[in-house]
Amino acid sequence: MAALRIGGWPGEAPSLCYHRPALNFTIMPDRPKDRQHTGFPAAPAINSISAVTLATHDMGRAVRFYLSLGFSLRYGGEGSTFTTFSVGSSYLNLIGQSEDRQWSWWGRVIFYVSDVDALYERALAEDLGPDSTPRDAEWGERYFHLTDPDGHELSFAKPLAAPS
Numbered sequence: 001m002a003a004l005r006i007g008g009w010p011g012e013a014p015s016l017c018y019h020r021p022a023l024n025f026t027i028m029p030d031r032p033k034d035r036q037h038t039g040f041p042a043a044p045a046i047n048s049i050s051a052v053t054l055a056t057h058d059m060g061r062a063v064r065f066y067l068s069l070g071f072s073l074r075y076g077g078e079g080s081t082f083t084t085f086s087v088g089s090s091y092l093n094l095i096g097q098s099e100d101r102q103w104s105w106w107g108r109v110i111f112y113v114s115d116v117d118a119l120y121e122r123a124l125a126e127d128l129g130p131d132s133t134p135r136d137a138e139w140g141e142r143y144f145h146l147t148d149p150d151g152h153e154l155s156f157a158k159p160l161a162a163p164s
Helices: 032-038 059-068 116-125
Strands: 002-006 015-020 025-027 051-056 072-075 082-087 090-096 108-112 141-147 153-159
Touching (some): 059 082, 116 141, 116 153
Parallel strands (some): 051 090, 108 153
Antiparallel strands (some): 002 015, 015 025
8 A cells, every 4th residue: 555645625735645556446534524525515414223124035034033132023023024123223124035136245233232241141042153252342342243044244242331
């Protein structure tokens, strides 16, 4: 990665940027005013995620999996093509897809829970095979990972108490 001084946005001095020629992209410094060069007004604030929707090849299996972890069913169910679970003030949706629809790794959904260790023990008792044991992370959360039956990575976390 090469460091370059290139011209800044209109009216600004050149800034230090990083360019990856082999990948053909440049990383610009991230500042709120960076987005003002388009001539559009500032974007409205993004406040929260309302829902995350995950695809499944087997709705019954997926619903049983999430119910076994303690998710609360709001709509749909094992025989539905679309199911919704309540997650605090947000939702986790499942949408049925045919076997010919395939997906690859896309990321991870992180759920905050009241007790990471208790949920881990529940996942073990339900034979859900957590991918990791609970641990304290350097970024200030206790967490463990679990993969659902359709390959979606899930993380269950709780912020650690701030040191006194």
